[in-house]
Amino acid sequence: MSDLIQKGKLVNATTTVLATNSTEQKNQALKLLSDELRKQKDYIMVENNRDIVNGRKNGLHESLIDRLILNEQRIDEMADALIQLTDLKDPIGEIMEEWTRPNDLKIQKARVPIGVVGMIYEARPNVTIDAASLCLKTGNAVLLRGSSSAIHSNTALVKVIQDALKQSDLPDDAVQLIEDTSRETASQMFKLNEYLDVLIPRGGKKLIDTVVANASVPVLETGAGNCHLFIDETANKDMAIEVAINAKTQRPSVCNAIETILVEQNWANNHLIELIQALQVADVEVHGDSITVSKGDNIIKATEEDYQTEYLDHIVAIKVVDSVQEAIVHINKYGTSHSESIISENDKHVVSFMNEVDAAAVYHNASTRFTDGFEFGFGAEIGISTQKLHARGPMGLEALTSTKYLLHGNGQIK
Amino acid sequence: MSDLIQKGKLVNATTTVLATNSTEQKNQALKLLSDELRKQKDYIMVENNRDIVNGRKNGLHESLIDRLILNEQRIDEMADALIQLTDLKDPIGEIMEEWTRPNDLKIQKARVPIGVVGMIYEARPNVTIDAASLCLKTGNAVLLRGSSSAIHSNTALVKVIQDALKQSDLPDDAVQLIEDTSRETASQMFKLNEYLDVLIPRGGKKLIDTVVANASVPVLETGAGNCHLFIDETANKDMAIEVAINAKTQRPSVCNAIETILVEQNWANNHLIELIQALQVADVEVHGDSITVSKGDNIIKATEEDYQTEYLDHIVAIKVVDSVQEAIVHINKYGTSHSESIISENDKHVVSFMNEVDAAAVYHNASTRFTDGFEFGFGAEIGISTQKLHARGPMGLEALTSTKYLLHGNGQIK
The missing domain is CATH 3.40.605.10 (Aldehyde Dehydrogenase; Chain A, domain 1)
Known part of the structure; x- marks a missing residue:
């Protein structure tokens, strides 16, 4: 035997x-x-x-x-x-x-x-x-x-x-x-x-x-985390930047760190430059769509592959989107159903995001870094399930x- | 495509x-x-x-x-x-x-x-x-x-x-x-x-x-049911026989019908003949161990294969056991973790049986035929799971x- x-x-x-x-x-x-x-x-x-x-x-x-x-x-x-x-x-x-x-x-x-x-x-x-x-x-x-x-x-x-x-x-x-x-x-x-x-x-x-x-x-199944932060039109600027820096840099090698930031276009017009600068000061390499590239220096043009990648590193992709709906579609297409967050003061957008994003943990006005058995108060953790059964x-x-x-x-x- | x-x-x-x-x-x-x-x-x-x-x-x-x-x-x-x-x-x-x-x-x-x-x-x-x-x-x-x-x-x-x-x-x-x-x-x-x-x-x-x-x-996974009825020493005779007949004959083709009856030896000494007769009157073919064979006519000697078989038919296997512990070991060895029942008036035996038998549904003084979404009061049923996750x-x-x-x-x- x-x-x-x-x-x-x-x-x-x-x-x-x-x-x-x-x-x-x-x-x-x-x-x-x-x-x-x-x-x-x-x-x-x-x-x-x-x-x-x-x-x-x-x-x-x-x-x-x-x-x-x-x-x-x-x-x-x-x-x-x-x-x-x-x-x-x-x-x-x-x-x-x-x-x-x-x-x-x-x-x-x-x-x-x-x-x-x-x-x-x-x-x-x-x-x-x-x-x-x-x-x-x-x-x-x-x-x-x-x-x-x-x-x-x-x-x-x-x-x-x-x-x-x-x-x-x-x-x-x-x-x-x-x-x-x-x-x-x-x-x-x-x-x-x-x-x-x-x-x-x-x-x-x-x-x-x-x-x-x-x-x-x-x-x-415990799996990968291609997590996103969506910054809505009404997002508080300081909160959005603080959460972005935290979710990206506090420990980039873990599954609940973010990989892509989606930014609503009006918010981007007013604050994207500041967000990019804050990320770069925090030693994050920024990849981005053409709008993002136009807002700063040393930004690498993002490709389809960027949106699919769990960098697990000091790298982030930024994409400007028209609406909360476009953000939801992007996340449900590229995400791994792990942890997703919206920064917003618009209740209607928050409800749509939380109901329609398909993920184990969906956040409003908080960093994705809390998806963890200890942070949830369980006192122990066997892993983070990315499947839907059990x-x-x-x-x-x-x-x-x-x-x-x-x-x-x-x-x-x- | x-x-x-x-x-x-x-x-x-x-x-x-x-x-x-x-x-x-x-x-x-x-x-x-x-x-x-x-x-x-x-x-x-x-x-x-x-x-x-x-x-x-x-x-x-x-x-x-x-x-x-x-x-x-x-x-x-x-x-x-x-x-x-x-x-x-x-x-x-x-x-x-x-x-x-x-x-x-x-x-x-x-x-x-x-x-x-x-x-x-x-x-x-x-x-x-x-x-x-x-x-x-x-x-x-x-x-x-x-x-x-x-x-x-x-x-x-x-x-x-x-x-x-x-x-x-x-x-x-x-x-x-x-x-x-x-x-x-x-x-x-x-x-x-x-x-x-x-x-x-x-x-x-x-x-x-x-x-x-x-x-x-x-x-x-929805699976097979090799279900048992254990009749303990203290079992009420009429209840035991009534439940045995119901669990075997009310609809033999379904997964929550019983296939083997385990009978405590002292109860067997007093009542096994009556149980066998009741089953045979209800048109059930009885297979059994040597004690069971000695208690009646037209009883087929049970083999190892009998205990492994989900007959789904008017056939039952009967085995006389020394104790509730022997019944539990038999059930955990041959059962498919579906539905198992004990007929007993001894609280200690009931607690042991219900805790130690590894099955989706464990009954005391009732027929196994109730393992069903409608009988449980769910109003609908997708199936009966015999796995342990979800x-x-x-x-x-x-x-x-x-x-x-x-x-x-x-x-x-x-």
């Missing part, structure tokens, strides 16, 4: 017990894991160093090496996050709705774990602890498949998790790591419907697209739950 | 308008469709007759011919169902939750349409009206792909739908039928992620398995919705 099948069976066999473990038992396991991480810090760092040495030998870029590193501070941060997780409300067991039918059958809709989560991720070994702890908090078993470049770190972290589980009331086998990081094994994992209830890919667009295209196990937008603990109907009768027959 | 791509584009282009159509506009469209169905009855029956003639020529079984037939009564029933649908609450636009963050950003979670639903179904042409109307009520566009044996009926019904849409405020192109019923086109539809948000297969196990195995578009169990209108976060600010930046 392959490692994959064997571990799929192992984790799957733990779901009945996990589903009935109490909040206290799950929190105790998280605390034990926090302790073990601190205790086994040296072991983790030695194993992590093997990945770093291999990475340097293989010419891995220093930015990727940085993402690999587990030092004392980062391990402490992981241990702290586990304690914070114990404070979050356990969604499992909640009765979401209940009602009684005319035949006296009482129906309850209860929140239950999904079962087995398959997590496929790249580089960052902290995802190992992050994913495993969120799954355990919600009573799910998890089968992890990290990348080959972090295999020693991931193996060490899963050993630490298993050491903690052995001391806890949770099933010992609830977290397993696929040690074979070959593509063939990943492809088999995509189709492991017998043992997995959901696949969550975390990483770059290529990884996510591969999983979506090939998986028969249901996927929770969960959309920032996913907290509830995204890792399913439901079950409990029906209480006294002999009802049909 | 192929018919599939062209129609995918057409329906996809209607989603922005559909999402903003009011409840009144959607209900008016349903009423217009109800009227058109009655007006165009003769046309529909003529086209339907072409399918029936072809079906008989191709040697289609009479039971399948019966499912194909659209007579006056059945068309009236479809027209009536549309009027009933207008009375149901429109879930779209509902604010499910709202809260304000410490930075004064107000977050609302709103219910919105999914977008474009791809429906793949077999034989029964009434699914065409059923699926289209449920989608329209929830603001979704729909791309339909029925079977070749019903192509003339489906083409006629979609023409009637489009006639009604043209008179309504809804987009004319919101419902389209793929007229090419080849397997190649179906395979392309499975991967039409650019235009489809979800695929819903309705039909036999083979169709559903094919869609799940091959689709990259997210699937709402929707589980009977799916009403809400299963055809997604969510969207609306964020109201006053210049918030991060």
Whole structure:
């Protein structure tokens, strides 16, 4: 039996017990894991160093090496996050709705774990602890498949998790790591419907697209963000410029940063020069349509490709539009349904924009940078869903739950 | 451009308008469709007759011919169902939750349409009206792909739908039928992620398995029901027998009928003979383990295969078990996570069973036959989900919705 099948069976066999473990038992396991991480810090760092040495030998870029590193501070941060997780409300067991039918059958809709989560991720070994702890908090078993470049770190972290589980009331086998990081094994994992209830890919667009295209196990898709800011005719000038700078520059490498600014033509006549200057002072390379190009220096003429691109960098595209309707059409054509914002004082335009733009999060008079589980107040985040089924937008603990109907009768027959 | 791509584009282009159509506009469209169905009855029956003639020529079984037939009564029933649908609450636009963050950003979670639903179904042409109307009520566009044996009926019904849409405020192109019923086109539809948000297969196990195995578009899986009744030691004898007969014989061909009865050994000692006799009187063929075989005549020795089989017929398997725990293990091994019931007066056993059995609907002292959107009080049903993401169990209108976060600010930046 392959490692994959064997571990799929192992984790799957733990779901009945996990589903009935109490909040206290799950929190105790998280605390034990926090302790073990601190205790086994040296072991983790030695194993992590093997990945770093291999990475340097293989010419891995220093930015990727940085993402690999587990030092004392980062391990402490992981241990702290586990304690914070114990404070979050356990969604499992909640009765979401209940009602009684005319035949006296009482129906309850209860929140239950999904079962087995398959997590496929790249580089960052902290995802190992992050994913495993969120799954355990919600009573799910998890089968992890990290990348080959972090295999020693991931193996060490899963050993630490298993050491903690052995001391806890949770099933010992609830977290397993696929040690074979070959593509063939990943492809088999995509189709492991017998043992997995959901696949969550975390990483770059290529990884996510591969999983979506090939998986028969249901996927929770977390995706790219080609986000827009639309500045309407009535937009407050200072607010519009401040939000534009923030949404573009506060952290350009993340999915909720903006990539294109659409500017209403009258507002553009009055303020576009100032907006461009503010962006350029903030070190942003401006690409733009012909009107934009005419308003400043060092502006690159935007092409169709610009509007399709998630720069994830200090670059922005600017396009002048006639109306809120033209902005909505542009966004629904080029956007990735992630986060979109309108700056406006015109209520009618705001309502149209918020209703007609098809995205997980639509903002009025605010930066798109708030699309995030922590900023939403969820206390945790598994990722940001850009699909429309199950969960959309920032996913907290509830995204890792399913439901079950409990029906209480006294002999009802049909 | 192929018919599939062209129609995918057409329906996809209607989603922005559909999402903003009011409840009144959607209900008016349903009423217009109800009227058109009655007006165009003769046309529909003529086209339907072409399918029936072809079906008989191709040697289609009479039971399948019966499912194909659209007579006056059945068309009236479809027209009536549309009027009933207008009375149901429109879930779209509902604010499910709202809260304000410490930075004064107000977050609302709103219910919105999914977008474009791809429906793949077999034989029964009434699914065409059923699926289209449920989608329209929830603001979704729909791309339909029925079977070749019903192509003339489906083409006629979609023409009637489009006639009604043209008179309504809804987009004319919101419902389209793929007229090419080849397997190649179906395979392309499975991967039409650019235009489809979800695929819903309705039909036999083979169709559903094919869609799940091959689709990259997210699937709402409606599946098989290998359902069980567990009769505990303390079960009331009359209630247990009455529920067993009802759950097995009231309509054996449906997914929420039971296939195996698990009987606690002490109850079996006292009452198994009576249960077997009642089943046999009700014309049920009994398969059973060796204890069951010893309790009556004409009982076929059950094999492993029996426990895996969804008979969908007047056949039942009976197995005597030691305890509620053995019943739970059996159900979680052989069940399809659909509907499971315990008959018992022992609260501790009931709690264990309801918590540990992994199924969409778990019953205490009632027949499994109530797992159904109408019996649950939803007023409509798209199918019964046996997967754990998005929707589980009977799916009403809400299963055809997604969510969207609306964020109201006053210049918030991060």
